[in-house]
Amino acid sequence: MKWLILGALLFLQGCSSNYFLYSPNDKIVFSKDDFSHPVKDSFIRSRSGNTLHLQHHLSDNPQGLVIHFHGNRGNLSQTVEKVVWLVDEGYDVMLVDYSGYGLSNGKPTRENLALDAQTVFEISHGLAHQHKVIVATSMGGAIALDGLAKSKLERYFDLLVIDSSFDSYQNLARDVVANVPIAKWFSSRIPALVSDERSPASNIKQIVNIDTIIAHCNDDRLIPITRGKALYQVAGDNSQFWQFNGCRHARTFTDEFPNNQQRLLAHIRKNRGASLVASNTLTSP
Structure with a gap:
């Protein structure tokens, strides 16, 4: 019981500054030699004032570019499996x-990360690749939407894929509190403790000129599928909702689920060079 109370108090302390949202580390879990394809690193100056590390996994004859925004934990080396198969x-x-x-x-703050994403879009939208796809996982969905809304460059990208994400920082906090029975009474204080400024739901309403997929697993125990559906409900007419069974949080398109990968790949290829067509459909495999 003591650890539950302590955990709830720590959660609330984190909520007050939004630091509970971000859990970075600098442990690199692979080397370039672990891959059969070329891997290059680059560093860019962000609008946040910080220097960002970008890593480029290169195909022999690229048909396009996929930009990945990972979730709130770790670093890019710990989430690479979610998209590297596309090489x-x-x-x-x-x-x-x-x-x-x-x-x-x-430091990872909401404003810094939004400016980081904005910078990435400003740099990448003019690259030579004719086909550009954005894939954003979990918290990465919120970060990508914030940066894309700031940049107003969505028309330069062909497809936006938001996987295992959410609509509202406050709703996300309520879900976390709901999983700690002793902390449920804190729920009424969340609006005063967690800012919903530039929430994913408010940002996605500003992003209308890009084909969008919002994907979520029924079995996601970290961010429930209701959060993904709520985000979809306020997305534009050119959006689709894909729901999947049997996968854990943010694992939707990893090698564990080749059928999911093939579905995404088929849509990416179909999307290449296609004009936007209003679909706004709810689908499942």
């Missing part, structure tokens, strides 16, 4: 580490 399918993959993550410096 073998003919896509260059760019991995992004935000301020304070991995080899990037600075």
Whole structure:
């Protein structure tokens, strides 16, 4: 019982500054030699004032570029498996580490990470790749949406994939509190403790010129599928909701689920060079 109370108090302390949202580290879990394809590192100056580490996984004859925004924990080396498989399918993959993550410096705040994402879009939208896809996982969905809304550059990208994400920081906090029975009474204080400024739901309403997939697993125990559906409900007419069974949080498109990967790949290829068509459909495999 004591650890539950302590955990709830620590959660609330974190909520007051939003630091509970971000859990970076600088432990690199692979080397470039672990891959059969070329891997290059680059460093860019962000609008946040920090230096960001980008890692480029290169295909022999790229059909396009996939930019990945990872979740709130770890760094890009610990989430690479979610998109690196696309290199073998003919896509260059760019991995992004935000301020304070991995080899990037600075502190991870909501504003810094939004500016980091904005910078990545400003740099990448003019690259030579004819087909550009954004894949954002978990907290990465919130970060990508914030940066894309700030940049107003969505028309330069062909597809936005938001996996295992959420609609509202306050709703996310309520879900966390709901999993700690002793802390449920804190729920009424969340609006005063957690800011919903520039929430994913408010940002996605500003992003209308890009084909969008919002994906979520029924079995996600960290961010429930209701959060993904709520985000979809306020998305534009060119959005789709994909729900999957049997996968854990943020594992939707990893090698554990080749059928999910093939579905995404087929849509990426179909999307290449296609004009936006209003769909707004709810689908499942």
